[in-house]
Amino acid sequence: MAPVKVFGPAMSTNVARVLVCLEEVGAEYEVVDIDFKAMEHKSPEHLVRNPFGQIPAFQDGDLLLFESRAIAKYVLRKYKTDEVDLLREGNLKEAAMVDVWTEVDAHTYNPALSPIVYECLINPLMRGLPTNQTVVDESLEKLKKVLEVYEARLSQHKYLAGDFVSFADLNHFPYTFYFMATPHAALFDSYPHVKKP
Numbered sequence: 001m002a003p004v005k006v007f008g009p010a011m012s013t014n015v016a017r018v019l020v021c022l023e024e025v026g027a028e029y030e031v032v033d034i035d036f037k038a039m040e041h042k043s044p045e046h047l048v049r050n051p052f053g054q055i056p057a058f059q060d061g062d063l064l065l066f067e068s069r070a071i072a073k074y075v076l077r078k079y080k081t082d083e084v085d086l087l088r089e090g091n092l093k094e095a096a097m098v099d100v101w102t103e104v105d106a107h108t109y110n111p112a113l114s115p116i117v118y119e120c121l122i123n124p125l126m127r128g129l130p131t132n133q134t135v136v137d138e139s140l141e142k143l144k145k146v147l148e149v150y151e152a153r154l155s156q157h158k159y160l161a162g163d164f165v166s167f168a169d170l171n172h173f174p175y176t177f178y179f180m181a182t183p184h185a186a187l188f189d190s191y192p193h194v195k196k197p
Contacts, residue, residue, distance in 0.1 A: 003028040004075075007046065008055030009036075013114075013174035014068035015056045020173050021072040024086065025079035069106065069171070076167055086167045097161040101168030104160075109150075112142035113175050120182040140184060147191045154193035 006022070008015040010031050022029045034040045034055055042053045049057035050066035058065040058074070065071045076086045088094035116139045123129040153160060160168045179185065188195040 002061070003030045005030050005032050005059040006071075007032045007049055007057040007059070008034050008041075012055055013117075013178065014054075016174040016177070017068040017171060018056050018058065018071045018075065020170050021075045021086070021167070024170060025075060025081075025084050027075060027079050069102065072167065072170070086165070086170065088161070088164070088166060094162055094164070094166075098166045098168045101160040101166075102171055105168065105171040109146055109172065110175055112139055112146050113179050115139040116143070116182055116184060117175055117178045120184070121178060136184070140187065143187065147187070147194055150194045151191040154196070 004022070004027065006015060006018050006029055008031075010016065010019060010033075015031070019029075019031070034046065040046055041050075041055060046057065047053055049059065049064050052066070054066070056066070056068055056071060058071040060074075060078070065074055073087065077089075080087070080089075086098075088098050115135050119131045119133075119136045119139075124131055150160070157163055159165050160172075180188075
């Protein structure tokens with residue numbers, strides 16, 4: 001069986017979301033880099049894979065998918081085993097909690113954290129733009145409120161969706177990884193249950 005293909009640079013947070021799931025299930029895959037400077041993401045060839053001209057795109061045989069969370073769920077369903085069931089679809093309540101915390105990541109955690117990553121890393125290092133400290137400060141305040149909720153949740157459960165690792169936890173990896181490279185990484189020290197390994 002040919003390996004699945006993930007189109008986009010591995011350093012992209014959305015590509016990384018897919019890759020961490022592929023790694024977690026032990027699937028064979030190939031990363032096909034997309035050159036943004038050459039505008040490959042807007043090429044007719046890539047638009048067939050992702051009509052919005054974004055990354056990632058994903059190919060499994062004749063199946064083409066886009067949107068990182070949808071791709072990741074496909075991967076987790078396809079490679080699910082008794083030992084690796086990160087969506088918990090066999091248990092309605094556990095699956096619902098995975099969905100809840102996956103949505104929290106998408107709509108609350110990432111919107112608070114990602115502007116800090118952009119302002120502290122992407123803009124100055126990749127785009128040559130200065131850090132907008134106002135955006136950073138506002139986002140840090142939002143993130144503190146989110147982390148207070150996470151701290152309360154994780155003081156009662158080992159992982160976000162319950163006492164089992166799940167897709168909800170994996171979703172947090174990409175932006176958190178980059179956040180920890182910013183000057184604000186020590187913020188997590190104030191939330192010991194969030195920071196725990």
